[in-house]
Amino acid sequence: MDKLLSPAMIEKTSYIGTLLKSFRLGEVAMAKLLELVLGKKRIERLTERIGAERVDMAQAEVTVFAALTLMDKIAGPEGVESPDAAAVMAEGAFHQRVAANPHPPVSADDSGFMPS
Numbered sequence: 001m002d003k004l005l006s007p008a009m010i011e012k013t014s015y016i017g018t019l020l021k022s023f024r025l026g027e028v029a030m031a032k033l034l035e036l037v038l039g040k041k042r043i044e045r046l047t048e049r050i051g052a053e054r055v056d057m058a059q060a061e062v063t064v065f066a067a068l069t070l071m072d073k074i075a076g077p078e079g080v081e082s083p084d085a086a087a088v089m090a091e092g093a094f095h096q097r098v099a100a101n102p103h104p105p106v107s108a109d110d111s112g113f114m115p116s
Contacts, residue, residue, distance in 0.1 A: 010046065013038065017047030 023040040
């Protein structure tokens with residue numbers, strides 16, 4: 001039945017079916033916004049099927065991850081070299097870019113941090 005819908009329309013139908021409170025509202029929204037009349041049952045079946053597929057995909061990823069050794073779990077991506085030092089700041093208004101500007105101007109309080 002969904003073979004008559006394009007992949008883009010299947011994605012939109014699933015999104016509407018997930019986003020709205022009921023499949024009946026999804027039916028109304030599809031008719032009004034996309035000018036496509038799909039029954040609420042069809043929207044429900046499509047949304048539930050795609051949701052089940054996504055749950056299966058996520059579960060498969062969890063199973064693969066659980067089977068990894070601890071070192072494989074914490075390893076970074078291949079070919080990426082980690083920096084010698086890194087900092088994470090909770091304050092989002094200031095930052096210091098060492099690689100792009102090794103000698104940043106010093107702020108009034110000599111902390112080395114300048115407003116973005």
